[in-house]
Amino acid sequence: MNLRFLGMKAFRTALTLWLVVTFVFVVLRTSGDPLVSLLPADSEPEVIAYYRTLWGLDRPLPVQYLRYMAAVFQGDFGISLRDTRPVIDLVTERVPATALLGLTALALALMVGVPLGILAAVRRNTLLDRLTMAFAVLGFAIPNFFLGILMILTFSLTLRWLPSSGTGTPWHLIMPACTLGLATAGALARFTRSSMLEVLRRPYMRTAQAKGVAPGGRILRHALPNAAIPVVTVLGFSLGGLIGGAIVTETVFAWPGVGRLLVSAVAARDLAVVQGLVLLIAATMVIANLVVDLLYGLLDPRIRVASVDA
Amino acid sequence: MRSFLGMALAVLTLALAPFGSALAQADTRPDLVIAVDNLWPTMEPVNGISTTGGRVHPSIYDTLLRRRFVGDPAGVEKEPMLATKVEQTAPTVWRVSLREGVTFHDGTTMTAEDVAFTLSSERLWGDRPMAPRGKTFARGFKRVEATGPLTVEIETTAPDPTVPDKLALMIAYVVPKAAYLRMGADQFGLRPIGTGPYRVVSFNSGDAIRLEAFDAYWGGRPPAKSLTFRIVPEFSARLAGLVSGEFDFIVLVPFDQRDVMRRYADVTLLDRQLENYPMFSFDTLPAPDGQPANPLVNADLRKAMVMAIDMDAITDALWGNATFTPSAPFNFPEYGPGYFDAARKGRYTRHDPAQARQLLQRSGYRGQELRWHIVRGFFPNYESAAEIMVEQWKQVGINVQMVVVENFDLAYRRPFHLLNMSMSSEFSGDPMRPLWIDWGPGSNRVAASHKTWVPTPKFLELGQAFEFENDPAKRKALYLQLVEEWETVTPAMYLWRTVVSYAHKKRYEWTSTSSEAMRFDAAHFKVAR
Amino acid sequence: MPVLAVEGLSVRLPGGADRPFAVEDLSLEVRPGEIVCVVGESGSGKSVTAQAVMDLLPPDLAVASGSVRYSGRELLPLPRAERLRLNGRDIAMVFQEPIAALNPFYRVGRQVEEVFRVHGAGDGAERRRRVLALFEEVRLPDPARVFGAYPHQLSGGQCQRVMIAMALALEPKLLIADEPTTALDVTTQAQILSLIRDLRARHGAGVLFITHDFGVVAEIADRIVVMQTGRTVETGTVASVLGDPRHPYTRALVAAVPRPVPRAQRAATDARPVLAAEGLRKVFARRSLFGAGRRTTALDGVSMTLAPGETLGLVGESGSGKSTLAQSLLRLVDVEAGAIRLGGDEVTRMGERRFRPLRRRIQIIFQDPWASLDPRQTAVDAIAEGPIIHGVPWADAIERARRLIAQVGLDPQAGDRFPHQFSGGQRQRLCIARALAVEPEILVADEPVSSLDVSVQAQILALLDVLQRQLGFAMLFVTHDLRVAARICDRVAVMHRGKVVEEGETAAVFAGPRHDYTRTLLAAVPGRAWFDVAGVGAGAGAGAGGAEGRA
């Protein structure tokens, strides 16, 4: 693996993150006074002034920016204005819940979406293909909060099979993960299908047939590895969808994750937390995309192994 | 080897089983789960003043006095809690005698030092208070001092008949001085220690707070083994959880969903009126230079707007008979016969479209757009009422545009003409807070950047006299004059008395309070036989 | 007994196609050790025949009737699984695009090994040994290294050898080769053809060889089947069909094949060159994700001149830099060093804005007529665009476009059609018209006939010849096909690895090549022996098939 290439990628990643931090800082700090909504409506002016000094909000914006950047560089994301706790603590305590939910949803989406996509591609233009794709499109045509509430009313209230909300047991995970994963499953199914169709047309698929490889072997050994390579790139984007979806899903199912934290921090205009979260999410996404890039290279021999003829 | 171990374990389990069940039988108290919409991030009882924090505080802390709601939903009487006696030893001095043998959750014993610290300038009302939000409620405090092991003296700047009422407020939730100073207000808010019936075992402000029975509670063994306040933002999830048995209590049942709740036989639905009235204020001040003139500086327009609204019909439509619109300003039943008269009618507080049109004619209003800033989710049904009111104003030719915003910062940005607010009727046994503290010269409505009126000289004069008047008859007369002066200006209109709905499993008997506070001590909660 | 006997085979096309059958009533036989060539232009149904034999037809095509017998066994009624078992073991196939025909995900050794595995032959070590032996047999250099290589690491010729090794793995009695050399350079093609000939002799398999190139046919075939639009028009031995074609279509085809016999040079002019390049250098750096970027030197100090009215042929194999040179002369590719003079103007580093008016003087036509026209522009608009850009009033430009359409041999009424409504040859005519619409002094033709059928190719070459005589432009003609270069060029320059290795009058270069590479190229021209024997002279070109001309 090429060090210069990795260095370039790392530099780009860092630059992207810096842009994100700056963007968020500028937008949030120019949008109004966070104290007014943070403190109760009838707060005395002295009280407001006290907190303003305490949190450094009385300094000029550039100073606040530099202080913030310096702190972030040292791993200090500040103190939550509302919670009076270090942002990093608040966030890290929520990450496992979101990670559990997100990864379960992703696993679910992969387990449902990829086989459906393969099936649809192999049986192209049959009823099965049409139904599968209609299901896949339906997956993201339903607003996920609505799906979540319908699930709660059906499986918790009426059937009483599953707990309505919260965490604790694997049972708690089922409804949120399904709600969150459905759209991604649909997207994966659609993408896998088109990727498979593309691969199935390739001349080497005909070669395999001419060799006498049975249909199952052709799909699994010849088509799938090649089709999987572009699907990997979609995983990076799916992650964004999952995090976005988590914001809503976690609220519906009272799942104590990063998404809920974000919603409450935004509602409370808790600047430090919003900044920290945006940075965290952006970092996750950027790094995930970096990983996907590398994975892509590792999977595809055409990129992994340089040509030797010249 | 392994099978031997397994056998041994099995034998051991069998041998211990009777003890286990005996232990279990020893504590049959329920583990209660209360599904709430949110939790305030700090449980420091003053910095955490809020609906979502106030629900939990009475389980962790005790106040010196408290209002008695058992047997009297209005809670007029105050009962001793950590204070056994509160007496006025001089016009400006009050002596508080404390209960003996009260233990904090950390095992230390409560002393006068703790109480004096709880109410001290260091914590509440000094220059750099540790809990700055206490200032509003500790108005007029001059000296708080421990004068004996179990006595505390409070001196005020002027004679203040409301001191005992203040000792039943959130500022009087007693905290342990040493632990509080050691941890600081912020840390204390995360790992709170009080004298209340339950002690906190874990607190995650994004998820839940868990409390266990504090069996050394001075008031006796608490009736529940544990309490868990869990955040469940979606009503559907709260409802499903209550019905399926995951939750024992849920808060904030939307009014229209009460019929749904009644379908479930093992669920009790409870409406509770609180000491609070959602309202909106008119911006009575001239627009700043460079902005279009504010038509609302004309009092006739304001009065026309009040009279154009059929508030009783709206309240009836949105709330049924769960609450009401007061028939005259500041005519609140919670202040008892002295200040409440069901027959009293306000001068403008009635639906009269004809007179509204007349007033409108006189006001010179020409259909300018009036912006009503509303913070989203400010009060239940507030936006629904606003939508109805906007329609009713349209009928008489008043053009109001509702602007729903995300938070107060945005709501306070001018230009606005109408601004959502609420008035609390809590705090003292008479309308001083809503009428004078909230509309007087120090109030936000006069002083803050989002101020909406300037009190008339007469209002100021009457209010100052009212604040320190001790004679009940004169005090009432001043009150009526103040209300009349307020009405001549009509700087606001209020909608109804706030009502909240709880639901819980039918097997519990529970007494609610007139504030957000939920009490789970033996007096207020028990499991039905 | 023939290894393959096809009788009355018809393959139905889906509804809405231009004809009901892709292959109609086809009969042919391949005997052991015999190479049967199926020859035809595009759309003649020759590939479909091969696919029908191996049960590889695309899902929308179906065999309608007929019989296919392999060593006497009727194949068509067999269940799919049964036919699949024959594939690779009894019948094997080699395809046109060798790199694409190999799975990019696996090492090529494993892919050859898979044939053994699928048909249950040998254990791991045994299979590997046999693959290495096969690689040796198809003359792959360093078989062990190739075994572990991925397809993209090998050249096209090497990949085709791998494919052939794969096909021979289980000693099939029938080998089907579907245009196996079309995508390869001419020297590689010669090697692959000789390999196939050798292997046929050694293994005694029957070979069904599909091609469009009569040169290749002459090199390799024992017997020939000529196909036109799905039907057989003529069959016979190679001598009878090539030497004495009976059917008019065959005759036209044979006549259309360009001969590697240079035409006479026209009077040389010593006028100042209209175009001159000196010491051009261009390096392509490719950044790759893993490993250092690769650098390819496309032009390595190339110089050339072009006199008014002459045609200079630029000959070379793929990767020799000839297209880069052509495009750099039009500033479609920027060179790193060297100088380009267009007439009297030094244009190498001239700003694009200043250069734009000069573009009128040099125009280009490309290889792929399908991609060379904006699909959303009518023929007239496309041709008129150049004059309009250079300030000709709209009406005049349209008028000129219509005239040009007629001049390139199309119906002027067809000018309002869109490109997809024209055939490949017609499109190439439109491209020529577009280039000539701005009355250039130089026309750069970058492989203009390489993707066209042989009969169409002859017509386009004839058209260019006529137009050049009428309009007097100079032409830089880029081609990989020496036979084509011989037909049209006054001078040729041979390019190899970014350099011009030999340059001179066409006849002189053909008669006495000085450079080794030029000699190799000339030797590799398929069908040389046949051309020599047949002695067909120049001038037999035009007039093949009347199908192209009018739209």
Next chain:
Amino acid sequence: MRRLFAVPPLVMLAMLVLAAVVGVCLFGDALSPHSPTAQNLRLRLRPPSWLGGPEGYLLGTDRIGRDIVARLVMATRISVAVALAGTLIGAVIGTAIGFVAAHLRGWAEEAIMMLVDVQASLPFILIALTLLAFFGNSITLFVVLMGLNGWENYARLARGVVLSAASQPYAKAVKALGASPLRLYLRHLLPNVAGVLIVQFTLNFPQTILLETGLSFLGLGIQPPLTSLGQLLGEGRDFLLNAWWIAVFPGIVIVLTTLSISLIGDWLRDVMDPTLRDGGRS
């Protein structure tokens, strides 16, 4: 070409649904005798008239006695208009940026693509949520935000197709004729990449509707007195057990609309992809 008009039945159905939605947007007023803001406090939460509800209220009434049909018409109009305006803004800006990047190459292209990366690295609902909460919700900001949603996809796509189209012989030929870059991009490349962009549009459009719906759930969507499909759905979610018609009808409209557009988009993509069109026969 020949298969262009062989529309599969499912897509035909989707087109009909879409036509109906457009029809509702244009002529919806005829569907209800009531104004969308007119209230009848005595007729709150009444079921559709065919389920025993009051006459003249075909789909029932909401929590303050407004006609669901009238509300639905208004909401559909606003949702479609917002999504359309937003998607168009995103398409135009994104495409232009993509073209510029492809044209400039070099570090300018790097910088633009970096910006695209920044946008792509943030789930859009996060940005929308933050901006709406901190800047205040106005319909203008809302539409602009919807426009910002997905521009990066257009930019990426436009850059990609322009880069590949620019290497096509026809683009080179036009350049060789002396055409200016502007002429090349607007007259030749744009029409030829339009298909890809239209397909992206059909993917983006439902996403915008769903984004608006998600924001409405979080309380940050279109605010009263205006309303949108997402707003109606969000408002109605608490009423599913006693007045299901408030949420279910808007829900059906959202699902059908997004589903239809996506199906049409998928179909368009298949139709426009020449490699899928002809089975690759020789």
